[in-house]
Amino acid sequence: MRLAMPTALAGGLILDLAYPAVGWWPAAFVAVTLGLLTLIxxxxxxxxxxxxxxxxxxxxxxxxxxxxxxxxxxxxxxxxLQATLFAIGAVPIALAYRWLPRRAGVVLPPLLVAGLWTLRELVSGAWPYTGFPWARIGLSQVDGPFAQIASWTGTGGLSFLVVVLSASAIQAGRAREPRRGLIPLAVAVVLALLPAFPTTPAGELRIGWVQANGPSAYFDERASGDILAAQLAATETLLGQDMDLLVWPEGSVDSDPLNQPATAAVLDDVVRRAEAPVLANAATQRGDDTYNTSLLWTREGAPQMHDKINPVPFGEYVPDRWFYEAIAPELIGLIQREYTPGANPPLVTVGNVALGLAICFDVIYDDVIRAGALGGAQAYVFQTNNADFRGTDENLQQLATARMRAIETGRSVANISTTGTSQLIAPDGTVLDEAAAGTTAARIGDIPLRTGLTPAVLMGPWPTAIGAGGAVLALLLLGIARRGLSLRLEERNLS
Known part of the structure; x- marks a missing residue:
């Protein structure tokens, strides 16, 4: 334990290097290997x-x-909270190593351990309060040689692969048969050469996009209308140019155009001068409910809308407010607006082109992205507001997720932020165009359109869920078998 504790701590520190801003993907394999070794x-x-x-x-x-x-x-x-869930998830992995025979080979133990690791990711990504699937191992691999595997298995399957390869190296060493280590190495080479699942080209969409860099953070000093004014000023250079769609980021309209005629008139004027619909975003009020809403604004107003499906707990609403106000009343009191989860599909249609949507942190939820693709999306638009996290790695980590979504679905992504970074991303995850954080940008670019569904979209969460469920069942059977063996040994000793 004196060696295991600092080794595990070092593994955690190394794992962060696999994610942006450093983005050294091999660090994930080093970290996972160290973490598993300390559990044996x-x-x-x-x-x-x-x-x-x-x-x-x-x-x-x-x-x-x-x-x-x-x-x-x-x-x-x-x-x-995340550390506690991670620690609890370490227990079944340790039990798997204890209960498996030492000569269990180089195939079964890595599969069992990887299934239990991804089970932990599934739990923390769904609970509590819609979960936080932000730091999955698979998301660290967007620049690695296995990123294209996500088009076949999804991000969860990519996490499974990283753990399998790491655990296989450990198992080959434990078996003291280095030749067995060639098996996972050969598998890794084959998977690295496997191409992404192909989707079918379906033309291009010409998108104008604006990163206004306005005063859009929660605590920025501003007057009503300042964010919209900044957005309009930055958009001015694009008006009159040829485009199919003008995209503004999350929070780009700081008054409700559905209930404020003056705001609606401003958007009407932008559509008229741009000669294209505007995909904007605003907090909208319908009845007693407030929504974080993406609005496709046309000459007819907003015939198509999408409300954010997973408002951020303690950012966009406070779950169990009465409880948390009793603990930290001043802090919780800062969060006045209570967004309602949306129920309309994450999809809009521009002309004859369907576009999948995700608003800010909704990009980390697999079901939101999958719903867009199943609904016929030929590309994606992600609108986000990273202003609250200026100068941090948050926007770069979110960019890595957006790039992985492009690979998973085989579709282009326009990832547009208030303050940066903003990008146009190709279906293979490469960045076609981008604006750095903290800058004002207004660009026009063509993004490829695609049809056809990748296996990751078709199968959705089932491969990861089946792998995790199978691992739990295998662990239970191992426990029962071990208990039966112990009882037989006790009976023999008594006799």
Missing amino acids: GRSVPGALGVGLAFAVGFFPLHLIWVDEFLGPLPWIALAA
């Missing part, structure tokens, strides 16, 4: 300890950008 031979308390040490090395560093928004308490709370 551990008891349940020992597994909790080393799992927590790994998580304490990773999550506070990886999520430090949360501190920029509401201060240290939310950052510590989120990191502590």
